[in-house]
Amino acid sequence: MARAALQLLTLLWAVTRTSTQTQSSCSVPSAKQPWVNGIQVIMEDSVINSTFPNPSILIAMNLAGAYNLEAQKLLTFDLMASDTAGLTTGQLALTIMALISSCRDPGDKISTLQTQMEDWTPSSLDSYASTFYGPSLAILALCQNHPETALPIAARFAKVLLASSSPFDALSVTPERPNKEWDCQQTVDTILDEIKEGKFQNPMSIAQILPSLKGKTYLDVPQVSCSPDQEVKPTQSDFPSPVPTSASNITVVYTISNQLRGVELLFNVTISVSVKKGSVLLVVLEEAQRRNPKFKFETTMTSWGLQVSSINNIAGNVNDKTYWQFLSGKTPLIEGVADYIPFNREHITANFTQY
Template sequence: MRLSQQLPLVGLLLFLLFPAHLCEICAADSKQQAKISPLMTMMIQTKERSPALDPSILIALRLARQDYKAAEKTFLERVKQTITEQGETLSSGQLALNILALTAACETHFVTTQNLVTKLEVKFRKELNSIGVSGHPLTNYYQVGLDALTLCLLNGTLPNQTAEYLSVKQNKYYFAGQFFVDTGAVAVLALTCLNRKHPDQNISNTITQFVGMILKRKTKDGIIGNIYSTGKAMQALFVSSEHYDEGAWNCNETLQTVINQISEGTFRLPITAAQVLPALEGKTYLDITQISCLPSPSADLLHIWTPKPGEPTRQPTRNIFVTYRVVDLINDHINDSTSVSVPKGSVFLKVMEAAQAKNYTRFWFTTESSDWGPYVTSVRGIEANSNDRTYWQLLCNDQPLSQGAGSFVVSADDRLEVKLSKY
């Protein structure tokens, strides 16, 4: 790290003496640890390499209570390979996540020799320049928040107006009228890091605004936004208890609700497991620089979890009927629907395939693979277009889905819809 990037000695010591959290943390107890072991097993056993998936898993493993040295070594090598082969082409957020993973794995020497902090500074400035010119970043505000968090934790150079760019303004944290919980949560983590280093009332006020918006998305069972954004929301609320009233959030209720979802197969993808595990361990991304780098006894997963017959996916016993509709009111004013029969337990994608088999001309579609499962790229030849900021939105009974086409399990009489929408 360049000397110019170091905090003044006194400030650095004060920052290191700050507790990683400013509130009481809820985390899985010894009994609950057994219930979260399937998440660990799922991450460790994944074979697919991915610039998005690998660093998230490595961070989750390093923040976990137990050491899994063999798995950590595997994912560390994958992260290093990604940096070596694809470093220049990674988006700012992807680079930031890889830097965090390397830091969590005590590979600060690799970060320094590869000059990764400086490279992230350059990418971050381009994001901010794009916001200034076009009103939106080159990527998205989740990545911008991740950039700021990483540069703050590693003492990189941040423009003076960083907090202003992260502030709650206009609709940059909203999508289809809904607040982006995970994006707001990452902003809280970044702003908390900035505020701990250089206390500022304006930053504190912004954190309070974000926390209020996050808590507004809390449901009666403790889920915040949706089940997949809850992990990041928990991290944000862990570090910001001074910004909300006592009793505004029951941490243990949220923790138990999330743990209960594990056995239901909700976190069946490795990326979803990696997103939620740190919070279940009572950790946040602010803890990454606090991980001990002292040698520890080699350990590995002793009991490999395997799903019992019928878990989490049960064999269908009968067929159900659902309606399926394709809507494009932006270009061709398409509004076609049909009724299809699929086996009970089918996911949204199976409904799309059934409709396509029934009438290819009206319902054909294409997908691409991603860490979050199949992503719908086109329907009836109409492609989602990042330049036009359009995408194919999935809905069930008029409600946008928080799961992908390959994950959301449909129910009898559901009204399913793919709709070309703008973001």
Template sequence: MIPNYVLLARRAVPPKQQYMVTELQRRMESSVVLQSPPNPSILIALNLAGGTQDGMKEKLMVQQIKDRIIKEGTVEMTSGQVALYILALISSCEDPKCITANINLVEVLKLKTKEELTYLSDHSTPKTTFYQLSLDTLALCLEGANVNEAAVSLAKEALAKDFFVDTGAMATLALTCVDNRLVKAEQSRILAPIHEALYKLRQQILRAVETNTANIYSIGLALQALNVTSVSYPTGDWSCSQTLAKVLTEISQGAFNNPMAAAQILPSLVGKTYLNVIRLNCSSDKVMVKYTIINHLRGQHFTHTISVSVPKGSVLLSVLQAAQQDNPQDFSYETEQTSWGLMVVSINNRAANSNDKTYWQFLNGTEPLEQGVDSYIPSNNEHIEAIFSTY
């Protein structure tokens, strides 16, 4: 027998009611205007549903997120807000580690998650909520960070407490991500509590959906959690079609007209979960750039070369950011803002000096670049050189 969690992923909204899904997408997209605050949940949902009809809307939402981070900083953000921004950027094939040369959202979230866990250890509750701690664990897991400590803490708390449906669903997604990444033979200490917690959470969510005690606005996340479960449900335990019919009835009655509410239900209507944000096809939008830094002028000489992949259309600064991320020991850099734009003033701890009349010159082959690092857009397989030079 095919388990229901597989059927849920395959099941489509009936053709006669597909217009409801389309209308939800339209409402969400039309809510995004230049003056609106960034809403990562809407960006995630639209990308999981196949993207925006208007490509400029996606670019606007991405830019709103980046502008918010750059202008207001991350100090006052909760860990969950940072996690949502990371998921949203990933879903748009953006690198959350390179917001600017000095802002790495993944590192920010690691610190905020550590604060959550320290507070949890001292006070038996996280600094914010278990929902946000689950979001944190999921986002860091999808970014490839080590979240074993967070996952074990979350699993133990899930076993000791009864989470609300939306919190339990988000915890299920986070723990499933960690479970999928662990090497089973080497991680029995970690796997045991995770598997126990996943079983308990799934049973709680299933019971809430079965008995209609789950809030209608929690159903979307509940369906995501049931969608990733690795156990089948005996006949009669849960009817996916009945749950879907209930959701569609609520949509027809206007329950999800609010764009934020629509963002909660849309992914499950198209058979996707937050785990899928990392699997969206971004490969065709990438270019490979070879980047070499050379100093044969002052101090210890060096020549280092690296090849990095950046989104198509990225400026040269993104190449420097990616190189530094991959190899910070050799490819660190510093910039200064000038009236002509950003200027690179130091690479690999070798700083330009006006007294020595030294600077970093960027070239494509033998031709000096006529644009700055925040303007020049490298092409696929281009070789960029940065040479410490004199004028």
């Protein structure tokens, strides 16, 4: 499932609840709960081997009830010691909520976020809706910590959202009013089917969806109980194990293409590479680079995992609204290069794109 869809579901779930104490109108059937337990274990196990302290994962652990207390403590301490310099407004807000959900004092991180939001203005009133996602997290974090001081900031933010040229009104997450009522249970069932198919392996994707599957939202962050509990990690029999992949090889056709005008070094080059069946796309890129220097690439670690930031020294740029988009045929991939598993004879294209 795409990242935007995960964020949308989280927001939808929060908006439809009138209170953090209200019982959700839909839930995970007990027979399918092991699938949810399984992805939670995948998410928590990623903490130990990760060099990227991800606040979204800690929030999800605390809201869902952590199984791995060692991972929970490690991530908490890492975020407490983290430097706020270089963090976006959204990243800082998530860090604060992660510490609040761990019953830890965010310290001067609150004042830093408050200053950022006091000075915040959108680049333009017709900015993309995604421009407002980070600041909306900031409003939520400030309101959870000091509602009184956050009120003027929240009011100013709401006025921007209500502006006639804003990309959406205050309680709308789609450009058009839906023509039918949202079916919560159908959404949950669809996500459970995708979990069963193994589509949720990325820790950040799991962190986005896990609280909702446990009947929680970010509105519940201040109500998290931090009483010391013993680690109760599900046994391997509680959830399915991945099926071992075959050792046979597959062939993947890989194309890199830069056709944007105004960008130097235009190219469109294709190579066929052979990798072990079950290999992720990153292995395909590495093999292409090993065989041909024209396929040089660089990655950046993000909260979503490795992201291809540059191919042949051409990097995406926020100001130019450019990025490297990966497609299977003509269909954009919804998983990252470290998660997506190509099939035999699949044609993968990395296209330098402007949004």
